[in-house]
Amino acid sequence: MKAAVLTEFGSPLSMKRVPEPVLGSGEVVVDVVAAPVLPYAAEVFAGARRYLLTLPVTPGAGAVGRVRACGPDATKLAPGDWVLCDPTVRARDDALTPDITLQGLSARGEGGLLLQRHFGQGSFAExxxxxxxxxxxxxxxxxxxxxxxSALCLCLVPYGGLLAGGLQPGETVLVSGATGNFGGAAVAVALAMGAARVIAPGRNERALAALERRFGERAGTVRLTGDADQDRERMVAAAGGAPVDLVLDLLPPQAGTVPVRAAAMTVRERGRVVLMGGVGMLGGDDLALPYPWLMRNSVTVRGQWMYPRDAPVRLAALARSGLLDLGRFDVTEFTLDDAPAAVAHAAEHAEPFHLTVIRP
Incomplete structure (x- = not known):
């Protein structure tokens, strides 16, 4: 079959003939119809993100496609069924702390690399x-x-953070990094889950204006100044008098800790802060939050990588019901032969609700 292959970090993707996937028990072969391209895929392929990725590899995290063949243990799936291919692959020999690989993208530690040997190839393929x-x-x-x-692959990440934060209908959410691709999806998902209002801070005025047009008064946008105290006051004011119940941070590695801290400290007493971004992954200062503030306000801070096993099923149901409107996404499609152009396009259009897709 044909696939886009990354042979070494810093080199462009090349089109190659690669072996067909061999079906085994507990596995499904899917004909890829649409594979989303991450806005930062070019950074990963250049090696700038320092992701654990065994080369050569067919990249691509997640897809929408049709079942071609199922293993003997499948009881509901059948050839021809439309499926979402969840890229978060968990090892099956440790239910408590399974090793994880993100198919076609990255791995967590040595165990994730072991898992990558079998499930490492991604969706930029037929x-x-x-x-x-x-x-x-x-x-x-x-x-x-x-x-x-295929926008579900993007939405799954913030959905995992909102689930981790225990978002309840009627609450106010602040999304740190709301003007990014994942951040914009977080605004849509939070509102789909019943948030009364989402505070969306950022520096990109065009992206902030776009969020206002899409969501109206339910999205309170805030232009960040870089002054932590002033920005925190502006974010609290944007909540319109309601307490900030949950803060979800999705800022990329290039961001510093100052905006993360300012956003986190808007949360109310007994509020929750969920950290899902990449701040500090490439070096720099670590996040410092005041011990007395955390303790005396009973604030919960937790990290969250990806999402629980059942999240893709639940998110798909949100989309099927119409609560999560996938029609908000502007989709630009490329053929598999044009995968390098798709990667460049995704990097150039990293604002909210811009989706770049490869269709093999």
Missing amino acids: RLLVPTENAVPLGPLDPAEAGRW
């Missing part, structure tokens, strides 16, 4: 091998809409 539990049924789809449904 076909994809996934664990059975990672093939999430989507129901009937218009093939022309497959690219839009």
Whole structure:
């Protein structure tokens, strides 16, 4: 089959013929119809993100496609079914702390690299091998809409953070990094889950204006100045008198700790702060939060990488119900042969609700 292959960090993707995936028990082979391209994929392929990724590799994290073949243990999936291919692959020999690899993207530690040996190849290919539990049924789809449904791969990340933070209907959420690709998705997902209002701080005025147009008064935008105290006051004011119940940080590695700290300290007494971004991953200062403030206000701070196993099923149901409107995403599609151009396009269009997709 044909696939885009990264042979070494810093080199462009090349089109190659690679072996067909070999189906085994507990696995599904999927014909890839639409594979989303991450806005920072070019940074990963250049080696700038320092991700654990065994080369050569077919990259691509997640896809929407149709089941080609199922292993003997599949009881509900059948050839031809539309599925979301969840890229978060978990080892099956430790239910408590499973090793994890992000298919076609990265791994967590040595155990994740071991898992990558079998499930490392990603979705920039005609076909994809996934664990059975990672093939999430989507129901009937218009093939022309497959690219839009691949936005679920993007939305899954902030969904995991909002689940970790225990978001309840009617609460106020602050999304740190709201003008980024994942941050914009977080605004949409939080509102779909019943948030009364989402505070969206950022420096990109065009992206902030776009959020206002899409969500109206339910999205309170704040232009950051870089002054931590002033920015914190502006974010609190944008909540319109309501307490900030939950802060979700999705800032990238290039951001410093100052905006993370300012956002976190807007949260109310007994509020929750969830850290999902990349701040500090490439060096720099660590995040410092005041011990007395945390203790006396009973604030919960937790890190969250990705999402629980059942999140893809639950998120797909949100989209099917119409609560999460995938029609908000503007989709630009490329052929597999144009994968390098798709990667460049994704980097140039990293604002909220811009989705770059490869259609093999």
